[in-house]
Amino acid sequence: MLSLIPYLRSKFNFDLSTLDYHRYIKNWVIGARRFMLKLDDNTIPEAKRKFHFLFWLDFSVKILFYMSVGYLTYRTYMQPKK
Numbered sequence: 100m101l102s103l104i105p106y107l108r109s110k111f112n113f114d115l116s117t118l119d120y121h122r123y124i125k126n127w128v129i130g131a132r133r134f135m136l137k138l139d140d141n142t143i144p145e146a147k148r149k150f151h152f153l154f155w156l157d158f159s160v161k162i163l164f165y166m167s168v169g170y171l172t173y174r175t176y177m178q179p180k181k
Contacts, residue, residue, distance in 0.1 A: 103111070132138045138146075 102108075103113075129140070132143075133140065
């Protein structure tokens, strides 16, 4: 593995083992909302509610779809013939 020479290592101080990933991602998302999407920070609670609603809607539709596929598969291939 390639490594920096000690002089450059001390100069740049680039150590990923000390990075707090949770804080990094949170700051990245807030920065993307604020500077790239030009959204106000006051819209965060509304966006969270919308996200949770869409998450559960997506989950429910997937469950309904797979239950329908399972039922049709059972009815077509597993049910005894009369």
